[in-house]
Amino acid sequence: MIQFFKSRVAAVGLAVTFSVFGSGLINSDVLAQTTIPQAKAAIVDVTFILNSSETWKNAEKEMKARVDDVQKEIDVKKEQLKVRADELKRQQTILAPDVFQAKAREIQKDQLGLQREAQISNAKVNDVLNRMRGQLRGVIVKLAANVAAEKGMNIGFDRNNVIFFNDGMDITKEVLKRFNASKTKVEITVDKNQ
Template sequence: MLRQSRSQIYLFLIALLLVVSFGFAQQATLKIGIVNSQEVLEKSIEGKRVMNQLSQKDQENQKKLAKMDEEIRQIESKLNTQRMTLSNEALMQLNSDLEKKKTARQRFAEDSYREIQDLTNRLFQKIQRELLPIIEQIGKDFDLDIIFDLRNSGAIYFNPRVDITAEVIKRYDASKSAGK
């Protein structure tokens, strides 16, 4: 009887082991996809448009800063060349103007940086919201269990076969073309 109990326990343990190992084997067939969000930004029509918009805004700000820098240089030059011939009152006025210009330049630089950051965040979040349903649909179409963003995943290596970036770009561009 004791022998029969041991046999049943062994059979039970073997059956349990088979069930558990079968469960692990099932999990091993996890299908993964990778999307490179940076590449989507660089290569999609909308991503290029957004990057161009940000670049133009930055160039406008740089031109304004260059103009302000030139005004500051002119005042500094005037102070250096005419220091001996100007009255104390005129010198004080030029120094005051110089400080005001420097302060205005610093404020503009800080404000324009914040403005670019805010615009960048708004535009990128908009693109992410538009991409999410496309990526989800690709996941369903390709029967993927999980999709990682290469930029944020920490992945060091992946098989190019799981990269769905080109498909995301193609469908995103198509959705933008159809929306016009």
């Protein structure tokens, strides 16, 4: 009985082997038609393009103007707090100690609120800049894919992730040229209510 079982297992194993390897022989024409193309790599310095592009420079300039406006508002509020604090110091001798302490705590609370407002404002600006960079990176990648395809290249790498390469593989200048020519616009929206 054990001998019968072993011969059955061997027969099944042979059948499985033939079906796996034999099917490759039958479908060799199909495999020959679906050969993997030779990899021809393109190198693109996405960060360089982003930082050098007119689109990014214009967006940064606009954001800097907005940041300056917010900073001016914060500076006005700081000055108002300073005036209140100076006035409270002058009144310290004529105010009851508990009244003085209550007013001092109120000014400290307002100072902390102003610091928090500045932190939130900075976080919003950074969030907007990061979203803009992400959108622009997407445009750069699409342009790089087009340039690479035109040059017969079928795989792309960001320069920051490559240790070495042949200079002929670098399409950064062409992509930057097309990116600047595309006049890509990004909408800068900062939600003041968040």
